[in-house]
Amino acid sequence: MAEIAAFAKPASLEATPTHYCPGCSHGVIHRLLAELLDELGIRRRTVTVLPVGCSVLGYDYFSTDCQEASHGRAPAVATGVKRARPDLFVLCYQGDGDLASIGAGEIVHCANRGEKVTVVFVNNATYGMTGGQMAPTTLPDQETTTCPGGRDVDQAGYPIRVAELLSTLRTPAFIARGAAHTPRHAIHAKALLRRAFRCQMEGRCFSLVELLSICPTNWGLPPAEAGRWLERQMIPYYPLGVLKTPDGPDRAPLPLATLPEAAPGSAR
Amino acid sequence: MARTLIKGNEAIGEAAIRAGCKLFFGYPITPQTEILEYMSRRLPQVGGTFVQAESELAASNMLYGAAGAGERVMTASSSPGISLMMEAVSYLAGAELPAVIVNVMRAGPGLGGILPGQADYLQATKGGGHGDYRCLVLAPWSVQEAVDLMRDAFDLADYYRNPVLVLCDGVMGQIMEPVEFADERSPCRPLGAKDWATTGWQGDRPRAVINSLYLDPDRLQAHNRHLQAKYDRMTRDEIRCAGPDPAEPLDLLVVAYGASARVSATALEVLKTRGVAAALCRSISLFPFPSAAVARAAARAKAVLVVEMSAGQMLEDVRLAVGERRPIHFLGRQGGILVMPEDVVDAAERILAAPAVREGAGG
């Protein structure tokens, strides 16, 4: 009986072996994105904007036109590309430091203006490329090279939940969070990414999918154990799901509480 | 073509649109905000796109993205905002992207003041950003010249695949002068198709990758040498200056640009009525600096006077050009204070009255 290929490398992914560490979720996420570009048939009009971080060399892996942005500025670069050529599909790929630290301003305003780009936010609670420093997404008491005793919330505050933060903006958007550390989660993540891609293809709104990812090297865990750390430590703080849809309920601010009446003759 | 009375900032915007600028990204800052406002009104009228960005950081990176996608793009800011853009300028140069950046200079450093200054010369010509790169830097001295240089700036940016800085001072941005917008003409340099731009990979050309990262040191050195060769061509071909008439006698050479040159020109008329042989060498391209023209003119004079609204920035390039051959004097103002014609006249007379100069030590 003839054999058929049940699984093969997507065309939108270059054959180049990646430089990522064993087990790194970047590899899985790159492949999910490439599969979607193939399935939706949009590879030829895609421009991928790459960050500074482990995925800085992403232009060697995505078989699309690419632009390398400076640290944190990928949403601004993506805005420039999309405004110049609204017919192109603009994919913006960023990590924690790039998006939530130096790029915090750019991502908020890109989302707030409702730029019709798709942002993939790879959250591994650390700065991978530079060797495992504390990130805005590092968990309390998590040890990194710049918080060797663990993240002290009195000094560094609590981690930022980017998906929740962006979902409070009034401008319509598709905001979701998934994970990529097990195939079951990757399958769910791909469905979220597909919805995000469709938002851009239909010209509806800004879309962002945050994907919790493992970083075995900088967590100091073997790849086989890193997934369990993510499940136990990250998912409770960064819940999975869809946080905002373009036709979801308006998250309007609550009315101000009325002040109590002052007693006659007393100072207010 | 009719002459219009128009404010410098608005003229710059109009000139850009007529040169085919399709996108403008900017942020409000005095004294260039009128460029922003004008573009927000005019660009949609011609099918272009205007974006007020959240910061100059963002604006300059939007510039990068849109330039990378192959469109004619522009931003404008003033000194503190230009500082924020310096990272992006280095990236634009490294990735070889064309863009026009207008700096309507104000007094600094830091927040400084909102009145005009010329203290961004070193930032513009010696590289405010990191790495071995250069920008083509043009400095108009009238609104008409600003309009003409803006038109050339877009062509030069495309031709060299490099950012071009147009250095106005606050005076240029704010004054109103009669201007003629010339009819369309062919580009001032031959331009080809932008097949390097990220327009979607159809398979008919190599994948376009806009990038300035080269981890391999040999490749990065080769890239740098390629950039330097480009800057050498700029130095050879893009010198612009309005030098003194070679036939006229010359005792004092005044070197200035922008508003300081306008003021110096007035002063020179006064000096002429007093029988002083003084002339102006006005640099229009600040990079490449017209060193040869300045040196040649200085050789005929007894002394050189550099006039700037700064503590002496172009002064350094004049010193490099002239060396020890002639005494070089400097008249500067900071804080947003304009150099006045009488300041230049007084300085000129004092310099020429000094014993060493009178006895023709430089002759």
Added chain:
Amino acid sequence: MARILIDRERCKGCEQCVQACPQGVLALGRGFNAKGYAVAEVVKPRHCLGCRLCCIACPDVAIQMWVAGTLYHYFAY
């Protein structure tokens, strides 16, 4: 029947596929590839259902799967 093909030189021995497989088909083998990684191997070929969870789990696209006969999709992917 499903046939798994692992590209030994792409594999980095991360064991995501070993963990992903519900049937214990894969394990990290002995020996190393050219980069010094211990690579995953098929140890129980007859247990393979063709579910592709190993392919989906692999960050390096090192696993191909070939199926003779009907391919059952256990999930939408």
